[in-house]
Amino acid sequence: MQATQQQTGSYLKDLTRRARTWLMLSAATSSIACILFILQLCALAALVDNLTFKGQPLDTSVTDCIIILALSVSSFIFQWLADMTGKEGGLHISASVQRDALIHLTKAGPAGCAKQPAGQLITTMTEAAEALEPYFSQYIPRAVMMVVLPIVILGIVFHFDIWSFVILACTGPLIPFFMVLVGYSAQSIMDRQWTQLVLMGSSFLDSLRGLMTLRLNGQTTNSITRLERQTEAHRHATFSVMRVAFLTSATLEFFASLSVAMVAVIFGSRLLAGTADFRSAFIVLVLAPEYFIPLRNFSSSYHARQNAMAAAKQLQTLFTLPEYAVARQSASEPVSSAAPVTMLKLNDISASYEKALILKQISAEIRKGQLTAVSGESGSGKTTLLYTLMGFLPLRSGSVAAYDAGGAQHPLTEENIAWVPQRPLMAFGSIADNLRLGAPEATDDDLKNATRQAGIFDFIMTLPEGFNTQAGERGARLSGGQIRRLSLARALLRNPDILCLDEPTANLDPDTADTIIEMLKSCAKTRIVLVATHDQKLISAAQQVLHINENGSLSALTEKAVA
Numbered sequence: 001m002q003a004t005q006q007q008t009g010s011y012l013k014d015l016t017r018r019a020r021t022w023l024m025l026s027a028a029t030s031s032i033a034c035i036l037f038i039l040q041l042c043a044l045a046a047l048v049d050n051l052t053f054k055g056q057p058l059d060t061s062v063t064d065c066i067i068i069l070a071l072s073v074s075s076f077i078f079q080w081l082a083d084m085t086g087k088e089g090g091l092h093i094s095a096s097v098q099r100d101a102l103i104h105l106t107k108a109g110p111a112g113c114a115k116q117p118a119g120q121l122i123t124t125m126t127e128a129a130e131a132l133e134p135y136f137s138q139y140i141p142r143a144v145m146m147v148v149l150p151i152v153i154l155g156i157v158f159h160f161d162i163w164s165f166v167i168l169a170c171t172g173p174l175i176p177f178f179m180v181l182v183g184y185s186a187q188s189i190m191d192r193q194w195t196q197l198v199l200m201g202s203s204f205l206d207s208l209r210g211l212m213t214l215r216l217n218g219q220t221t222n223s224i225t226r227l228e229r230q231t232e233a234h235r236h237a238t239f240s241v242m243r244v245a246f247l248t249s250a251t252l253e254f255f256a257s258l259s260v261a262m263v264a265v266i267f268g269s270r271l272l273a274g275t276a277d278f279r280s281a282f283i284v285l286v287l288a289p290e291y292f293i294p295l296r297n298f299s300s301s302y303h304a305r306q307n308a309m310a311a312a313k314q315l316q317t318l319f320t321l322p323e324y325a326v327a328r329q330s331a332s333e334p335v336s337s338a339a340p341v342t343m344l345k346l347n348d349i350s351a352s353y354e355k356a357l358i359l360k361q362i363s364a365e366i367r368k369g370q371l372t373a374v375s376g377e378s379g380s381g382k383t384t385l386l387y388t389l390m391g392f393l394p395l396r397s398g399s400v401a402a403y404d405a406g407g408a409q410h411p412l413t414e415e416n417i418a419w420v421p422q423r424p425l426m427a428f429g430s431i432a433d434n435l436r437l438g439a440p441e442a443t444d445d446d447l448k449n450a451t452r453q454a455g456i457f458d459f460i461m462t463l464p465e466g467f468n469t470q471a472g473e474r475g476a477r478l479s480g481g482q483i484r485r486l487s488l489a490r491a492l493l494r495n496p497d498i499l500c501l502d503e504p505t506a507n508l509d510p511d512t513a514d515t516i517i518e519m520l521k522s523c524a525k526t527r528i529v530l531v532a533t534h535d536q537k538l539i540s541a542a543q544q545v546l547h548i549n550e551n552g553s554l555s556a557l558t559e560k561a562v563a
């Protein structure tokens with residue numbers, strides 16, 4: 001569900017607090033720059049008046065020229081400082097939002113993240129977070145400037161000419177008024193543009209990932225047509241946004257030019273009639289366009305605000321993902337004892353994603369030395385059971401306790417449990433890089449040992465570059481069985497006390513499946529090994545089988561003596 005305008009507005013307001021100092025510095029330096037610029041214009045008007053009408057000789061005006069130059073340089077420096085501090089504030093906020101989003105995704109874990117398409121998450125994490133930067137670096141300092149500078153100019157103009165003051169005071173507020181009016185109707189166009197962008201991103205990623213499936217089903221052309229349609233819709237939405245932006249700036253230009261022209265006409269006729277002096281006329285005429293500049297700058301950055309509002313809505317949607325992952329103790333925290341965990345005790349555990357319970361009151365003891373399989377119909381909750389052990393999903397009730405051989409209880413930490421999912425991730429990089437994902441400190445010998453245990457060492461040695469061979473995008477240069485064995489080696493490299501595997505033999509030829517089953521049996525001699533599987537061969541090879549029925553309850557627990 002998308003957040004309302006009001007919720008998004010207060011979210012952006014809250015974010016402002018994260019870089020308040022930078023943004024205040026930006027607004028302050030920008031105000032100083034503008035005041036210096038106004039002083040420079042006043043000094044210039046006085047110099048021109050003195051030289052042309054008061055007959056002051058040029059050689060006595062050197063000090064005036066130096067003052068004008070100094071004012072100009074200082075104004076430039078302060079404006080530069082204003083841009084830099086504004087940028088710093090904007091970047092600080094967008095980086096902190098990206099960090100928050102990443103932390104939230106970690107808390108959501110694989111179960112929570114499954115609720116949004118990966119393409120949408122990528123677009124939100126990158127483009128939406130970056131779209132916040134111009135809002136904070138431009139819109140907020142300009143909004144402050146829009147208030148400060150026109151008031152200063154109005155004060156000066158009032159001092160010189162009441163009629164010019166009235167014209168500027170009446171026309172100035174029209175600009176932000178029209179901006180807000182146009183802005184409200186443009187927000188829905190902006191939201192549409194973002195929805196199209198997110199949709200395009202997810203469709204593109206889905207098509208890329210499912211290229212093979214699309215091809216096999218003769219859907220490549222349809223997929224291209226759908227992508228073309230989405231690109232076209234995004235182009236249309238972008239054009240609508242640009243049309244509104246152009247129309248708005250044309251309206252603003254019209255009002256600004258009209259009022260400057262009115263001031264010029266009034267002062268021209270007063271000069272001709274001899275009721276005004278040149279110096280006042282010159283000052284008011286150079287200040288009149290400057291009066292509209294902060295208003296125009298504010299209006300042009302209003303687009304940044306609308307874009308940020310639409311982007312912030314996408315970010316708020318990401319933050320609504322449920323935080324399923326359970327916080328676990330990490331290696332940096334002291335563990336009560338170095339003895340390995342040899343037994344897991346499930347005490348009446350129940351778990352659910354939403355309201356309905358998926359797992360109901362499961363109790364079992366899973367020990368080192370015996371391969372344990374979790375079997376059951378598709379959708380019965382086998383993966384969910386592994387998720388609860390891995391900490392990807394909290395328990396609704398019951399508990400999981402871990403004990404060492406001496407009967408002492410241990411906490412379940414990120415280090416003593418490892419997981420090999422149904423579709424293991426192969427990152428872009430070499431085989432060695434992929435193996436070291438979970439154990440960056442692992443030596444070459446460690447890699448050899450782990451791959452030997454996982455039965456993939458001989459295959460790696462046949463590759464021309466051995467461990468340095470590139471795995472390809474998502475392991476595209478490896479077979480399904482090779483990816484499984486590599487991810488098993490990756491898990492073993494961490495030397496976990498508990499190893500959980502989801503469908504380790506799915507879609508493998510009988511010989512490869514047999515090799516993996518033998519490997520798991522041998523792994524189970526030194527650690528707790530728990531597999532979720534449909535594979536009858538693997539179920540028969542297991543010494544303990546937990547059968548979960550379609551209601552999510554444990555319907556049978558069979559145990560065989562270890563051979």
Ligand SMILES: Nc1ncnc2c1ncn2[C@@H]1O[C@H](COP(=O)(O)OP(=O)(O)OP(=O)(O)O)[C@@H](O)[C@H]1O
Pocket residue numbers: 110111112114115353354358376377378379380381382383384385532534
């Ligand atoms: N992230 C999720 N959010 C909500 N419901 C989910 C989520 N993941 C799984 N489920 C639901 O939980 C139930 C159990 O799913 P689970 O993946 O544990 O079954 P499984 O026994 O492992 O199935 P399979 O053998 O097909 O892999 C299913 O009804 C599924 O729709």
